[in-house]
Every structure is written in C-alpha cells, then in structure tokens.
Amino acid sequence: MTAQILDGKATAAAIKSDLTARVAALKEKGVTPGLGTILVGNDPGSQKYVAGKHRDCAQVGIASIQRELPETATQEEIEMVVRDLNEDPACTGYIVQLPLPKGIDENRILELMDPDKDADGLHPMNLGRLVLNEPAPLPCTPNGVLTLLRRYGVEIKGAEVVVVGRGVTIGRPMPLMLTRRSENATVTQCHTGTRDLSAHLKRADIIVAAAGSAHLVRPEDVKPGAAVLDVGVSRTAEGKIVGDVHPGVAEVAGWISPNPGGVGPMTRAQLLVNVVEAAERSAG
Numbered sequence: 001m002t003a004q005i006l007d008g009k010a011t012a013a014a015i016k017s018d019l020t021a022r023v024a025a026l027k028e029k030g031v032t033p034g035l036g037t038i039l040v041g042n043d044p045g046s047q048k049y050v051a052g053k054h055r056d057c058a059q060v061g062i063a064s065i066q067r068e069l070p071e072t073a074t075q076e077e078i079e080m081v082v083r084d085l086n087e088d089p090a091c092t093g094y095i096v097q098l099p100l101p102k103g104i105d106e107n108r109i110l111e112l113m114d115p116d117k118d119a120d121g122l123h124p125m126n127l128g129r130l131v132l133n134e135p136a137p138l139p140c141t142p143n144g145v146l147t148l149l150r151r152y153g154v155e156i157k158g159a160e161v162v163v164v165g166r167g168v169t170i171g172r173p174m175p176l177m178l179t180r181r182s183e184n185a186t187v188t189q190c191h192t193g194t195r196d197l198s199a200h201l202k203r204a205d206i207i208v209a210a211a212g213s214a215h216l217v218r219p220e221d222v223k224p225g226a227a228v229l230d231v232g233v234s235r236t237a238e239g240k241i242v243g244d245v246h247p248g249v250a251e252v253a254g255w256i257s258p259n260p261g262g263v264g265p266m267t268r269a270q271l272l273v274n275v276v277e278a279a280e281r282s283a284g
C-alpha cells in the first residue's frame with residue numbers, strides 16, 4: 001500500500017484563493033485587514049516562516065506590518081513593540097513568532113497582546129475560550145491538521161488519535177480541538193515522559209507527530225491504513241528539513257502529510273483565515 005498524500009500546498013492554495021475574494025469584499029466595505037509579525041533574533045527557520053507569512057499576505061491582499069528586533073532585545077523592548085501593535089489601527093491582527101530567544105518570558109509577552117488582535121489563538125484568554133468551548137481564533141497548526149484531514153475525507157469522529165508532543169503551538173491545543181463534540185475523537189497525548197510510545201502509536205487511527213525528533217515514528221509502529229501527519233521539524237547541518245516520520249511509513253499508512261509541503265503551508269493559510277475572520281467580524 002502507498003499512502004495518499006495529504007497535500008498541504010494544494011489545500012493552502014485553495015484556501016488562499018477563497019480568502020482573496022473575501023479580502024476584496026472587505027476592502028469594498030472600507031476595511032483593509034493588516035497582519036503584523038514580531039520576529040526577535042535571527043533563527044533562520046523563524047525568518048523563513050515569517051517571510052512566508054508576508055508572501056501569503058501579499059497574495060491575498062492583506063497588508064503587512066513587519067517588526068524585527070535583534071537577538072539581544074530585552075523583555076521591555078519586545079513588550080514595547082507588542083503595546084505598539086495593540087494600538088496600531090492598521091494592524092488588525094498579529095503574531096509573535098515563537099520561540100523567543102532564551103531568557104525572554106514568552107508567556108508574559110503573549111499575555112500582553114490584545115486578545116482581539118491575537119491572530120494565532122495563543123493568547124491565554126483565547127486558549128481559555130477553546131477549553132471552555134467558546135468561539136475564539138484557533139491555533140493555526142492544529143487547525144491546519146484538522147482542515148487537511150477533513151479535505152481528504154479521513155474519519156475523525158470516533159478515531160483513536162495519538163498526538164506526540166506537548167508544545168503550545170500544537171501539542172497542547174490539538175487534543176482540545178480533537179475532543180470537541182464536533183470532532184469527537186479519542187485522544188492519547190504522548191511526550192518525552194511516555195513509557196512505551198510504540199504501543200500507543202500502534203493503536204492509532206490518526207497520528208499527529210509534533211515532537212521535533214527526526215524519524216521518531218517508524219513504519220513498524222504504524223497501523224496499516226492510519227493517517228499520519230508529520231508536523232515536527234529537525235534540520236540537517238545543511239538546513240534541510242527532516243520530519244518526525246520515517247519515509248518508510250508511506251508504505252504502511254493510508255494517508256501521510258509530506259514534510260515539507262504538508263502541515264507547514266496549512267499553518268500559514270489558517271493564520272490568514274484568522275486574520276480575515278477577525279476583520280469580517282469587525283466589519284459587521
């Protein structure tokens with residue numbers, strides 16, 4: 001069996017095409033959505049992701065506001081930029097690119113953001129709304145995973161899902177989203193403290209691998225026909241991406257998301273969705 005590809009690039013392109021029309025309609029009403037990004041330091045991965053986000057904005061007609069600070073920026077300097085974007089009327093939504101450099105209190109930065117401008121759904125108030133099942137912008141990577149699964153007809157309802165990882169951008173919110181009544185999946189969350197990862201993976205109908213550990217998910221750990229989403233990123237010395245999923249898994253799985261070309265482009269597309277939805281709400 002060779003797995004069907006969960007094509008994030010093509011799915012993201014379709015989402016962006018829909019958003020282009022919605023942004024044009026907003027502009028006719030006098031509303032121009034503007035995405036702000038705060039990038040601190042010179043991590044090449046983060047630089048690439050942020051550049052991609054602004055390329056996407058240009059494609060769909062969203063205005064771009066880019067703020068960059070050096071690796072040596074202090075907590076106070078970053079907080080000043082956050083306050084500035086909170087007040088900037090041209091910035092209808094923004095993100096702080098994570099991770100922030102060592103020594104910076106990331107949670108404090110996220111808390112300072114205006115929750116109504118939180119385009120990532122990572123402000124504590126918006127994560128709290130997700131816990132309470134109230135409307136909120138949804139974290140982009142888990143939302144991208146769900147959109148891909150739905151588009152390719154993977155059954156989520158009743159599925160046994162294993163999420164590997166517990167980071168704030170995907171590991172924490174993904175189970176919250178999968179266990180909503182609208183998804184109704186049963187979720188096991190695994191992490192570095194999990195005793196027998198392989199035993200959990202073998203039972204999964206859907207695996208979301210977001211550990212950042214190269215080739216952690218091996219073909220012998222995957223149930224034939226399962227859907228496997230490769231979210232984790234490790235890089236070789238040459239900067240090439242290595243995912244969490246061993247290439248041999250494609251021979252066992254029913255569906256697999258490539259990496260690159262799977263969940264990454266979906267993360268960016270869902271960010272634009274959050275920006276446009278917020279602008280549509282403000283336009284009434």
Ligand SMILES: Nc1nc2c(c(=O)[nH]1)N[C@@H](CN(C=O)c1ccc(C(=O)N[C@@H](CCC(=O)O)C(=O)O)cc1)CN2
Binds near residue numbers: 140241265
């Ligand atoms: N504030 C946030 N920070 C981070 C998030 C997030 O959702 N919000 N997620 C990740 C990184 N991320 C988004 O910022 C992200 C990851 C990957 C991609 C992407 O397009 N990847 C391409 C490959 C790009 C390359 O060649 O390096 C792909 O997968 O095809 C976009 C965004 C952590 N930080």
